[in-house]
Amino acid sequence: MTEAAQYSVIEVLPDGRRIEIRALSPSDxxxxxxxxxxxxxxxxxRRFFAPRHSFTEREIAFFVDVDFVDHVALVAVTEQGGRPVIVGAGRYIVVGPEQAEVAFTVADQCQGQGVGGALMRHVTAIAREAGIKELIAEVxxxxxxxxxxxxxxxxxxTTKKERGVVHVTLHLI
Ligand SMILES: CC(C)(COP(=O)(O)OP(=O)(O)OC[C@H]1O[C@@H](n2cnc3c(N)ncnc32)[C@H](O)[C@@H]1OP(=O)(O)O)[C@@H](O)C(=O)NCCC(=O)NCCS
Known part of the structure; x- marks a missing residue:
């Protein structure tokens, strides 16, 4: 079990609310x-570049059963009505030597409140610790x-626009 699999920190959003950023668990x-x-x-x-309404069991397994080495996933958790609710997720998947692809999703009603930025900071910190030098994304x-x-x-x-997609590269060094 890697350290990333135990990850848990409390973040304070710009409006003062606290969220937990923690490793995704199979029980999620x-x-x-x-x-x-x-x-x-x-x-x-915006996330999948195609209309999606549901996912197959196999697709869900891909998103949830992560190894925290080649595939790292964090969730953002707030308390709503006295119980913890997942309001966002951020992940990276290693796609080449020292290179990983990142992706983020924040629940619609929680967008624009700093959750995505918080997930980005922690996904980046774990990637850097793991020796990743470049994060890439298609947006x-x-x-x-x-x-x-x-x-x-x-x-x-650095960005490159190609066939209607922006290829983003973020350099960690
Ligand atoms: C993209 C996404 C993950 C960002 O998460 P978020 O929690 O909304 O992001 P944050 O609130 O941390 O930051 C958003 C920043 O974008 C900017 N922003 C937000 N909405 C904007 C808009 N409509 N126009 C311009 N800028 C905007 C703001 O500058 C904000 O920064 P701030 O901290 O100065 O206010 C989220 O919006 C999302 O889940 N979108 C749908 C799925 C998706 O697109 N995933 C990415 C696939 S590559």
Missing amino acids: RGEFAEAVGRSSAESLR LPENTPMLAVFKKSGLRM
């Missing part, structure tokens, strides 16, 4: 599937919030 599977079901069509299109050009999170990360960023 049910809530993960529910969160996908609650996502707006637009959020799912739709109109996805201003995702591009803003990357710009605000403070990492050196």
